[in-house]
Amino acid sequence: MHFLRLARFQSVSEEPPHEPQCRMYHDNMSSGGAPLPERAPFYAEQAGECRLFAHAFHQRLPVLLKGPTGCGKTRFVEHMAARLGRPLITVSCHGDLTAADLMGRHLIDGGDTVWHDGPLARAVRTGAICCLDEVALARRDTAVVLHPLADDRRVLPVEGTGELLRAPPQFMLVVSYSPGDQSLLNNLKPGTRQRFVAIGFDYPAPEVERRIVEAESGAVPALAARLVTLAQALRRLTGQDLAEAASTRLLVRAARLIVAGLPQPEACRAAIVDALTDDAGTAAALDDVVVAVLGTGAP
Ligand code: ADP
Numbered sequence: 001m002h003f004l005r006l007a008r009f010q011s012v013s014e015e016p017p018h019e020p021q022c023r024m025y026h027d028n029m030s031s032g033g034a035p036l037p038e039r040a041p042f043y044a045e046q047a048g049e050c051r052l053f054a055h056a057f058h059q060r061l062p063v064l065l066k067g068p069t070g071c072g073k074t075r076f077v078e079h080m081a082a083r084l085g086r087p088l089i090t091v092s093c094h095g096d097l098t099a100a101d102l103m104g105r106h107l108i109d110g111g112d113t114v115w116h117d118g119p120l121a122r123a124v125r126t127g128a129i130c131c132l133d134e135v136a137l138a139r140r141d142t143a144v145v146l147h148p149l150a151d152d153r154r155v156l157p158v159e160g161t162g163e164l165l166r167a168p169p170q171f172m173l174v175v176s177y178s179p180g181d182q183s184l185l186n187n188l189k190p191g192t193r194q195r196f197v198a199i200g201f202d203y204p205a206p207e208v209e210r211r212i213v214e215a216e217s218g219a220v221p222a223l224a225a226r227l228v229t230l231a232q233a234l235r236r237l238t239g240q241d242l243a244e245a246a247s248t249r250l251l252v253r254a255a256r257l258i259v260a261g262l263p264q265p266e267a268c269r270a271a272i273v274d275a276l277t278d279d280a281g282t283a284a285a286l287d288d289v290v291v292a293v294l295g296t297g298a299p
Pocket residue numbers: 042043044045046067068069070071072073074075076204212216248249252
């Protein structure tokens with residue numbers, strides 16, 4: 001089988017959204033009509049976003065998730081897809097991603113030319129939740145296919161087959177972006193943004209973040225608490241010495257290394273400090289913050 005055009009589907013994941021660390025999430029919140037299945041990936045809610053997402057799903061409204069990287073947007077969609085009982089198709093957008101990459105293309109198969117749906121067309125056809133990660137990175141021509149799908153028409157014109165796909169009620173379009181970079185923000189035109197219900201994310205409140213670090217790494221509560229205090233200290237440096245803030249993702253990774261037996265300063269250097277800066281002076285200053293908050297001892 002030969003691609004007629006260079007395929008760019010490597011970044012598409014259609015695996016069921018269950019990771020090894022998936023566990024049941026017990027809570028007593030109102031679920032907004034979305035039950036908690038046994039295998040939903042763990043997600044600690046921040047501020048009513050589960051209910052909002054469930055309502056948007058049932059009202060057939062597309063959703064825009066915005067917030068800094070590593071604060072739980074991807075995990076949230078995985079969790080909600082499992083709760084709503086829908087398959088999840090995720091596309092990691094990049095600078096070369098075109099509308100054709102989303103829609104599909106003709107491929108040569110045993111001498112015949114056969115149409116292959118792209119991830120977006122497949123999601124519409126099968127009634128899946130389609131999540132375009134970092135949508136602002138995608139080429140601007142993708143807006144042409146997203147617009148009729150994201151407004152009340154809920155249709156996808158597939159040029160390659162001449163079809164006009166009508167999205168079934170179970171289909172949902174989700175896009176996410178990290179609004180730190182203004183040039184990327186401008187990439188998402190108002191005409192696109194205003195078609196979506198927006199859900200804003202930020203780093204979780206300390207007690208929620210402690211719970212996440214514990215659940216995701218197996219860290220004891222005292223270690224999780226110290227790492228969250230470290231993150232808060234590092235976040236205060238954002239904008240001055242650091243371009244990016246220490247995310248929950250980085251905390252979880254440091255905690256895993258420590259739980260695995262690595263000394264705390266070494267784990268934090270590898271998982272947090274070196275992920276935040278390449279500058280030796282800044283890294284040394286961050287190491288000092290690590291030692292001031294965590295000490296130098298083993299776990
Ligand atoms: P984003 O998509 O915003 O970049 P992710 O969803 O990939 O971030 O989150 C990174 C990691 O942080 C997750 O794999 C998970 O371990 C952890 N995490 C962050 N927020 C949460 C949350 N609210 N509940 C559970 N895990 C979370």
